[in-house]
Structures are given as structure tokens and as C-alpha cells.
Amino acid sequence: MMCFSHECRYFIKKIVSVPNHHTMLKLNNLTLLKLLILLLLTCVTDKNHRMCSNHYNNFHLSHYYYTSTTTTTTRSSSSSILKLGLNGYIKTQNIDYAAKDFGHIKHFPPSAVLHPSSVSDISSIIKHVYEMGTNSELTVAVRGHGHSLHGQAQAYRGIVIFMESLGGRERKEEMHFNISSDHDKMMMMMSYVDVSSGELWIDVLRESLKRGFAPKSWTDYLHLTVGGTLSNAGISGQAFRHGPQISNVYQLEVVTGKGEVVICSENEKADLFFGVLGGLGQFGIITRARISLEPAPNMVKWIRILYEDFSMFTNDQEHLISSAKTFDYIEGFVIINRTGVLNSWKSSSFNPHHPQEASEFVSEGKTLFCIEVAKYIFLNDEEDHDLVIRLLLKELNYIKSTLFSSQVSYIEFLDRVHVSELKLQEKGLWEIPHPWLNLLIPKRSIHVFAKGVFGNTVKKMNNGPILIYPVNRSK
Ligand SMILES: Cc1cc2nc3c(=O)[nH]c(=O)nc-3n(C[C@H](O)[C@H](O)[C@H](O)COP(=O)(O)OP(=O)(O)OC[C@H]3O[C@@H](n4cnc5c(N)ncnc54)[C@H](O)[C@@H]3O)c2cc1C
Structure with missing residues (x-):
């Protein structure tokens, strides 16, 4: 679909064919920019x-x-x-x-x-x-x-x-929680849940929230199985801090290629453990997974800001993921030649911080870059969240009139794509071909890539989402 440099191709190949990209992701401490390109094209395959x-x-x-x-x-x-x-x-x-x-x-x-x-x-x-x-x-x-x-x-x-x-909705198997009752933060972060690999992440979330906890690392869309995303990577806006979902698993139960049922972890049969995680089902079948949990926030402050300049956009994204005190979720997307972007945000309960200036902002014909961030709010926390957010935003170089925010529950925030799914299903646009592409691009190539692709190669194919966000290789 697109033309890539050798380096990018190298990265695509690694992600697709190397069994252990968990280890690969851990090898180098440089910042990576993850470019997740999701193009909804109605292509007819022969x-x-x-x-x-x-x-x-x-x-x-x-x-x-x-x-x-x-x-x-x-x-x-x-x-x-x-x-x-x-x-x-x-x-x-x-x-x-x-x-x-x-x-x-x-x-x-x-x-x-x-x-x-x-x-x-x-x-x-x-x-x-x-x-x-x-x-x-x-x-x-x-x-x-x-x-x-x-x-x-x-x-x-x-x-x-x-x-x-095996598990999941067809046959409700119990999820087994091990929640630390200790109020020490480190101990709480050691909590976990044992789930069947056929469970959907949305169901794992619902059950965990009943106990005030939740898994740490997510995908943007939660109606996927635990085994399905652990066989890929499971990357979302929390990955810069916690790593992908495959970095947040303590133990697996696996059926091997000979039919043996084996328990493996970082310390026990580690080759199998790291082979199966991100192994696209080629190294064994995950039947159960022990997923790491953390205390769940009560609410989420969800913010979007716009940029016209790609360098400012990536500089700010990189700044955000490398700061010690930062947002809890950091992603971004590209908007190519869309009209009424800000109006559609307003109708979805995002409030403009500068209503008058926002209404004067013209998006038509432009390639814009949006940073999407979220701050988790714990009701028993004494932190002044609004002040923290104001200070974090102050360091960024976005177009000031394009600051939009919304406050939602944690589950509403994590399950946000499902809302779009229901709308697309209504219009019959969910069951169409999806020639989507996910790429990990090294930081040093991202500007060349962006110049060649945004508003150029994808100028005419702008009816699907294009997500772009940074992840730390060290995670
Ligand atoms: C709308 C949408 C949004 C998405 N967003 C994200 C995102 O934000 N981040 C992200 O990382 N990914 C995302 N994905 C991709 C998604 O993580 C993968 O497509 C995932 O594999 C889908 O899970 P599934 O349960 O449907 O797996 P399937 O499609 O059924 O299987 C996927 C692969 O895993 C293997 N597999 C499945 N279960 C097991 C098991 N138990 N043991 C061993 N191998 C197994 C299969 O053989 C296959 O190779 C998204 C996908 C969609 C459709």
C-alpha cells in the first residue's frame, strides 16, 4: 500500500515474524514512535x-x-x-x-x-x-x-x-482475583487476576472494577480476547508507562505443539513464555493468563489538543512520555482535510476551553495532528488534578484555541471505541473490508515518513482513522 524505507520494513518484519518481540521491545532504550495506521477502505478483494x-x-x-x-x-x-x-x-x-x-x-x-x-x-x-x-x-x-x-x-x-x-461469554468460567488488601501502593500493584484466554477484555475490566482494580495496559478496543491480544502485543496509550499488554502478564497456562499442558512464566520455562507472548499462535495455545492489576481510577479527564506543525506535535508527544510527572494515557491521531472537526468534538461532550476562539478556528483543507491525553482521577487522592493538568498543558506548544476536554468514568473512557462501533454497525460500516496496517517506526525516521505519507500518499484516502503515538522501547 505504501512505500517504506528499509528501516521501516525491518521493523514491520520483526513485528510480524519474530516470535519474541517482547524481548525485542526490551532490548533498546530509545524512544519509538508507534504509528498505528487504520484505514477504513471499502476495497473489493478478488x-x-x-x-x-x-x-x-x-x-x-x-x-x-x-x-x-x-x-x-x-x-x-x-x-x-x-x-x-x-x-x-x-x-x-x-x-x-x-x-x-x-x-x-x-x-x-x-x-x-x-x-x-x-x-x-x-x-x-x-x-x-x-x-x-x-x-x-x-x-x-x-x-x-x-x-x-x-x-x-x-x-x-x-x-x-x-x-x-472455553471461557468467555459462551461458558462463564470463574475469574480468580488475588487482590492485595495491603494499602501500600507497591503491594497493591502486585495484585492479579487469573482468566481464561477466551475472555473478552471488556469482561475482565467489568469484573475487576467490581473490586476497585483494573489491568494496567490496554488496547484501544476492548472487545477482543485475552489470548488474541497477548498473541499480538496489545498496545494503547498506557504502553509508554506499563509497556504493551504482553509486558503485564505474570504467568501463562499453555498447550504446547505436542498437546502438553504447561505452566510458564518469566522464571519457569521462560522460552515458551516469551515465545507464546506475541507469538501469533505459532508456539502454543494460551489457555489461561495471570494478568497484573492496579487500583482503578474513579474518573478520567480526557483531553484533545491540535497542532498544524508535525515537529511540534512529535516533540510534545516525546516530552510527555519522557516526563516523570505526566498524563496516564498518551496517544494521538492525524486529521487530513476534515471539515468541522471541532464541531464534532463539541457534539460528543468535549468542551472547548476557549469557546469563542474555537468557533473561529478553520480546519478545512489542513493536515492537523491531535494529541489525545488522559489523567486518571482518584477520589481519595488529595492532588489538585486541575492544577496538575494546567501545568502539564502549559509546557506544550499546541494551538491554544483547540483545547477540548471531557470528564468520563474509567469504563466509558476505556470502552470508547465501542461507541463508534455501534454507530458504524448501524450504518452497516463495521462489516466491511479493513485493510489496516500497524507499524512501529523508529524515532529517527518518523519525520521522513510523515512527510511522504500524511497529506501526500494518504491525501485521497482519508476516510479511516490514522493513529500515531510514541512508546518507550524500554517498556
Ligand atoms: C477495532 C479494533 C481495534 C484494535 N485496536 C488495537 C489496539 O489498540 N492495540 C492493539 O495492540 N491491537 C488492536 N487491535 C488488534 C487486535 O489486538 C488483534 O487483532 C487481536 O489479535 C484480536 O484479538 P482476537 O481475540 O480477535 O484474536 P483473533 O483474531 O481471533 O486471533 C489473533 C491471533 O492470535 C492467535 N490466537 C488467538 N487466541 C489465541 C490463544 N488463546 N493462544 C494462542 N494464540 C491465539 C490467533 O491464531 C491469531 O493468530 C484492534 C483490532 C480491532 C479489530
Whole structure:
């Protein structure tokens, strides 16, 4: 879609193919700018292309086999799993739902779908396929909420394992909380919850909030499974402080490629632990995760400010993520040639701090850059939040008339994308192809990249969100 320098390509390749980008992210202490490009394009994919083999996506047992022509072998291989005595169930008919994802670009029909009701169901299937040996060519893909973009959770003529059947909404498995009753802040930060990997993050949040706690690191959208985002990275505006979600896991339960059920952590079977985190389902199946928690704020002050100058925008973003006292969430986005930006903010309960000047600000035809920040508010905290926010904003070089803010509950803030989802669903715009692209760009290349891309390459394709925000490599 776009032209990248060698360096950028290097970064894309690392993120996609290196098993352990958790370690990779920890290696270097330089600041990284994460460029998350989300372009909602209504592209029509050609059918032949959709059917191409997705051999790189599936969980291959012991070796990599390319799915090719042996339909008979594959069918007889997958039918043998029907004889296994499982607690859950296997479907072989009407399973087209397992050949779709949020991307709506790839469509790989499987031979069978497993809806497990226990970890031993998953272990039995994997063991069975492993014991079939190298000739079976049967592949297995694990599926969370199916919000992949490019068929990553699909298995052409293989078996798809639906993790939501294991935990999640289909079968409410208990979440086990270990909350420190000690009021010492350090002790509270050691709290955790054990969850099934099929749980949606929104449900983990709701349950945690009942206890006054919440996970530390998020994605912008919460209707994704724990296993699904831990197999990627899980990056949002808290990552500059806490690292991505994969850096906030104490322990995992994993079904290995041989069907063994193994507990792993930083100190126990660390290779497996770091391989599976961010491993796109290629190194084992996460069945449970121990997620680190922190006390949840009561309210959130949510602020947006605009820039016309890209350097000022990135300087301020970098300044914010490197300051000791700063906001709790720092992101940003690019606005290309949009009319009425500020009016649409006003209608969504964001209040302008300078109403008169804001109404005079003209956004049409411009490429603008928005920093979005949030400050968490704890009601028992004696800090003067408004003063802290004023002081933080004072150090920034945004266009003063474009300061907008809103105060919302913590759950409203974290679940903000769901509001847009519902609106897009109403208009029939959620179930369309999503050729989205996520990139990590090193700080030294971000200006060259921005010059070539914003208002240039993407000038005519501006109907999707373009998020851009900094993360610290040390995290
Ligand atoms: C609207 C939207 C917003 C998003 N925002 C963000 C964001 O802010 N930050 C971010 O980091 N990402 C974001 N993403 C990307 C998202 O994190 C990934 O697409 C994620 O994989 C989706 O989770 P899922 O449960 O749908 O997983 P699936 O799409 O079902 O699976 C994703 C991958 O993980 C593997 N997998 C799934 N479950 C397991 C498991 N239990 N064990 C091993 N492997 C498994 C699958 O085989 C597949 O390779 C967003 C996606 C969408 C659709």
C-alpha cells in the first residue's frame, strides 16, 4: 500500500515474524514512535486471491507444512478427530463463520471447528494431530474473537479452535482475583487476576472494577480476547508507562505443539513464555493468563489538543512520555482535510476551553495532528488534578484555541471505541473490508515518513482513522 524505507520494513518484519518481540521491545532504550495506521477502505478483494493458502497463519505441529492439494488426506485426517471423546463439541457442517474475520479480506474454509469446554479438549486434539505425524498436512488455528485482519485465526481445510467456548461469554468460567488488601501502593500493584484466554477484555475490566482494580495496559478496543491480544502485543496509550499488554502478564497456562499442558512464566520455562507472548499462535495455545492489576481510577479527564506543525506535535508527544510527572494515557491521531472537526468534538461532550476562539478556528483543507491525553482521577487522592493538568498543558506548544476536554468514568473512557462501533454497525460500516496496517517506526525516521505519507500518499484516502503515538522501547 505504501512505500517504506528499509528501516521501516525491518521493523514491520520483526513485528510480524519474530516470535519474541517482547524481548525485542526490551532490548533498546530509545524512544519509538508507534504509528498505528487504520484505514477504513471499502476495497473489493478478488475471489481467487481470497482462496490462496494461508500456510503462514496456522499452528503447525512440529514442522511447517504447506497446505496444498491432498484434500482426501486432509478430510480423513480431520474426520478422525470426531472419534475423540471430548467434553466440548466439533462441527464439520455450516462452519463458514470460522472462515471470516474483522479484516473481511481472507476467507479460508476449515474442515472442522472445535468448541472446547475444557483445556483437556484442546490438549487431546493437539496430541491427536501431532501423533498423526508429518503426512497428515492437517493444520490447526486458534481463534479468539476473530478480529484479525488477514486470516491469522483461520485454517484452510484444517481445524479452528474457538477459545471463547472455553471461557468467555459462551461458558462463564470463574475469574480468580488475588487482590492485595495491603494499602501500600507497591503491594497493591502486585495484585492479579487469573482468566481464561477466551475472555473478552471488556469482561475482565467489568469484573475487576467490581473490586476497585483494573489491568494496567490496554488496547484501544476492548472487545477482543485475552489470548488474541497477548498473541499480538496489545498496545494503547498506557504502553509508554506499563509497556504493551504482553509486558503485564505474570504467568501463562499453555498447550504446547505436542498437546502438553504447561505452566510458564518469566522464571519457569521462560522460552515458551516469551515465545507464546506475541507469538501469533505459532508456539502454543494460551489457555489461561495471570494478568497484573492496579487500583482503578474513579474518573478520567480526557483531553484533545491540535497542532498544524508535525515537529511540534512529535516533540510534545516525546516530552510527555519522557516526563516523570505526566498524563496516564498518551496517544494521538492525524486529521487530513476534515471539515468541522471541532464541531464534532463539541457534539460528543468535549468542551472547548476557549469557546469563542474555537468557533473561529478553520480546519478545512489542513493536515492537523491531535494529541489525545488522559489523567486518571482518584477520589481519595488529595492532588489538585486541575492544577496538575494546567501545568502539564502549559509546557506544550499546541494551538491554544483547540483545547477540548471531557470528564468520563474509567469504563466509558476505556470502552470508547465501542461507541463508534455501534454507530458504524448501524450504518452497516463495521462489516466491511479493513485493510489496516500497524507499524512501529523508529524515532529517527518518523519525520521522513510523515512527510511522504500524511497529506501526500494518504491525501485521497482519508476516510479511516490514522493513529500515531510514541512508546518507550524500554517498556
Ligand atoms: C477495532 C479494533 C481495534 C484494535 N485496536 C488495537 C489496539 O489498540 N492495540 C492493539 O495492540 N491491537 C488492536 N487491535 C488488534 C487486535 O489486538 C488483534 O487483532 C487481536 O489479535 C484480536 O484479538 P482476537 O481475540 O480477535 O484474536 P483473533 O483474531 O481471533 O486471533 C489473533 C491471533 O492470535 C492467535 N490466537 C488467538 N487466541 C489465541 C490463544 N488463546 N493462544 C494462542 N494464540 C491465539 C490467533 O491464531 C491469531 O493468530 C484492534 C483490532 C480491532 C479489530
